[in-house]
Amino acid sequence: MPLKRTLFEDDHELFRESVRSFVVKEVLPKRDQHRAKRLIDRDTWRKAGELGFLGLGVPAQYGGTDIDDFRFNAVLNEELARIGVGYASSIGIQVDIVAPYLIRLTTEEQKQRWLPGFCSGDIVTAIGMTEPEAGSDLAGLKTAAVRNGDGWIVNGSKTFITNGGNADLVVTAARTGGGPKGRGITLFGIEAGMEGFSRGRVLEKVGQHEADTAELFFNNVHVPDECVIGELDGGFKHMMEHLAQERMGSAITNISHARSAFDVTMQYVQDRNAFGRPIGTFQHNRFLLADLSTRLDVTQAYIDQCTLQHSQGELSPVDAAKAKWWSSEIQGQVIDACVQLHGGYGYMEEYEVAHQWMDARVTRIWAGSNEIMKEIIGRDLGLGDPR
Numbered sequence: 001m002p003l004k005r006t007l008f009e010d011d012h013e014l015f016r017e018s019v020r021s022f023v024v025k026e027v028l029p030k031r032d033q034h035r036a037k038r039l040i041d042r043d044t045w046r047k048a049g050e051l052g053f054l055g056l057g058v059p060a061q062y063g064g065t066d067i068d069d070f071r072f073n074a075v076l077n078e079e080l081a082r083i084g085v086g087y088a089s090s091i092g093i094q095v096d097i098v099a100p101y102l103i104r105l106t107t108e109e110q111k112q113r114w115l116p117g118f119c120s121g122d123i124v125t126a127i128g129m130t131e132p133e134a135g136s137d138l139a140g141l142k143t144a145a146v147r148n149g150d151g152w153i154v155n156g157s158k159t160f161i162t163n164g165g166n167a168d169l170v171v172t173a174a175r176t177g178g179g180p181k182g183r184g185i186t187l188f189g190i191e192a193g194m195e196g197f198s199r200g201r202v203l204e205k206v207g208q209h210e211a212d213t214a215e216l217f218f219n220n221v222h223v224p225d226e227c228v229i230g231e232l233d234g235g236f237k238h239m240m241e242h243l244a245q246e247r248m249g250s251a252i253t254n255i256s257h258a259r260s261a262f263d264v265t266m267q268y269v270q271d272r273n274a275f276g277r278p279i280g281t282f283q284h285n286r287f288l289l290a291d292l293s294t295r296l297d298v299t300q301a302y303i304d305q306c307t308l309q310h311s312q313g314e315l316s317p318v319d320a321a322k323a324k325w326w327s328s329e330i331q332g333q334v335i336d337a338c339v340q341l342h343g344g345y346g347y348m349e350e351y352e353v354a355h356q357w358m359d360a361r362v363t364r365i366w367a368g369s370n371e372i373m374k375e376i377i378g379r380d381l382g383l384g385d386p387r
């Protein structure tokens, strides 16, 4: 049995039941279709909207649930991650990552224009930071917005954008001025249908096939002033302020996903026999499972504490960085061992653990790579680059 968790209250557990029922009734029956089409269909988004999952933290006057407690986001992430990291990341981009920008940085007119559709699933969103030449070094992004009349002309491209193939609104970072260290970057709400905004192919990823990760192109896109999000030239600061929540969403997903692989494997090792006995009864495997179970519990305790602090507005970016990198390493270790325990079947796509393994690899790379997380933690220890 896992360590008893104390993070959640009755309301969160009731919410979990409703997410679980959505997952079982609405998502799982379509998972093969989503994976084959590289897309979560719009009906599924709308169903999530109807159930209030997309409006977490959004004020009721704009169609949201008015619930501003990150523990509900955590529950949503945990339940979605159990059936595929792509679900948690696609919906998580909307609820954990884009929502704070649209709630905290927008004008009244923007709120009225975007938030009701955002909550209902009629407006699917994405965040466009990464470019072919600027990933970890986000301040080096080259997509440029040049002043033109009552707005801006945007040129450039983005890559690896989750929901990119389907998004109606992309919060896009573009350079509006010069200056080092990310000064002169502004966020724009670029809408589907704006002339000159196009999408490349949906990228063929190793895993998370349900998520439509895509390239985006901006060719002389005229973006009116009403689509500037937050402060002019303040985009880099805005992105940095919101990264802790992205990293916590990632950490919560990582450990829940690893736990689901462990659960699947626990069943498998009891059902599968070798040398006349269940493979889980060999001492080596029993010790291995004991090791994995311990890693999961210890990591979960840290993540729960970070989640609680984040829900109280007290989590530091450094602690979020620790949660992100550590949980993704544990996820990788646990799931790799789970594949091993499945033997050759673990390498077959018809076994869930094979998908879990494919889904998990990227979590050490995205949301700020683990090397960048260690840079953040190292700097906090006073060990910055002297140059």
Ligand SMILES: Cc1cc2nc3c(=O)[nH]c(=O)nc-3n(C[C@H](O)[C@H](O)[C@H](O)COP(=O)(O)OP(=O)(O)OC[C@H]3O[C@@H](n4cnc5c(N)ncnc54)[C@H](O)[C@@H]3O)c2cc1C
Residues within 6 Å of the ligand: 093, 126, 127, 128, 129, 130, 134, 135, 136, 137, 159, 160, 161, 162, 163, 205, 213, 362, 365, 366, 367, 368, 369, 370, 371, 372, 375
């Ligand atoms: C499936 C998927 C979905 C994604 N979704 C989104 C999205 O929705 N929106 C978005 O904007 N981006 C998204 N990304 C992009 C993701 O955030 C980047 O891939 C990530 O930040 C790494 O950037 P990069 O790929 O350019 O690698 P690079 O920055 O080129 O890094 C290459 C390697 O060098 C290492 N490295 C770089 N700098 C340092 C350093 N200073 N010290 C030590 N090592 C270093 C990195 O850790 C990495 O191992 C997604 C990526 C993937 C794969």
